[in-house]
Amino acid sequence: MPNPAPAAHTTSSKRGRPGYNQQSVLRIAVEVFNKHGYEAASMGILAGHLGISKSAIYHHVPSKEELLRLALEEALGGLEGILMLDGATTGAPDSRLEFVLRGTVAVLVEKLPFVTLLLRLRGNTEMERDALARRRAFDRTITGLVSAAQQDGSLRTDIAPGTITRLLFGTINSIVEWYKPGGSLSVQKLADDVIAMSFQGLRG
Known part of the structure; x- marks a missing residue:
């Protein structure tokens, strides 16, 4: 069985911009992935659902791939x-x-x-x-x-x-x-x- 993810990537270790934390961004991202499909769900679409800019998302996660991993x-x-x-x-x-x-x-x-x-x-x-x-x-x-x-x-x-x-x-x-x-x-x-x-x- 694979080892647990490193502590540096856990949802509790990441701070972001006011109004969202990594866990709330992740929850909304999963809703978007399930609605549009992961490949079709761009960071622009995700930003629209969150009501923030794409650059603001990167304060919480480095990439769409990291959201999928989490x-x-x-x-x-x-x-x-x-x-x-x-x-x-x-x-x-x-x-x-x-x-x-x-x-x-x-x-x-x-x-x-x-x-x-x-x-x-x-x-x-x-x-x-x-x-x-x-x-x-x-x-x-x-x-x-x-x-x-x-x-x-x-x-x-x-x-x-x-x-x-x-x-x-x-x-x-x-x-x-x-x-x-x-x-x-x-x-x-x-x-x-x-x-x-x-x-x-x-x-x-």
């Missing part, structure tokens, strides 16, 4: 962090799988715009390709948990572990297209529904 770290760092928690590393494989899936739903909702951006990457730049490689590494860890749960008899074995992983994340990733934070469906209930639907079909 945004992807929000998403990937959250997902990778789940795998380091006790619930993901100890216990029966099916319990660890459930823990990671619940955590993934929670991160997706908490960091919805950032995860949306991650899921829409096309791999056109080295940074995007690196991010996609980290995402695939996360998926491989889940596939390993699925396989371990199959081997200990917790999950059905007539479906390949990789297929199960793709189907699980096909369901979870679709949440970015329709879930509205703050609505009647809580994060806890959403995770419960995902687990109930998935595991009822996976347990023999």
Whole structure:
């Protein structure tokens, strides 16, 4: 797993012009990237959404690429962090799988715009390709948990572990297209529904 970003690049270490800080600029930038597409979203468009000049943006970040890096770290760092928690590393494989899936739903909702951006990457730049490689590494860890749960008899074995992983994340990733934070469906209930639907079909 890649090392955390250097402290010099963290959102709390950067000061900018009055009215915005790096985190607020980043949030708006991600909204713009998701609306227009990263490649089409110029610094001029971003400046228009912020109501400041392009040169003022550079008081917060050195480039559009750095905004993308920070945004992807929000998403990937959250997902990778789940795998380091006790619930993901100890216990029966099916319990660890459930823990990671619940955590993934929670991160997706908490960091919805950032995860949306991650899921829409096309791999056109080295940074995007690196991010996609980290995402695939996360998926491989889940596939390993699925396989371990199959081997200990917790999950059905007539479906390949990789297929199960793709189907699980096909369901979870679709949440970015329709879930509205703050609505009647809580994060806890959403995770419960995902687990109930998935595991009822996976347990023999």
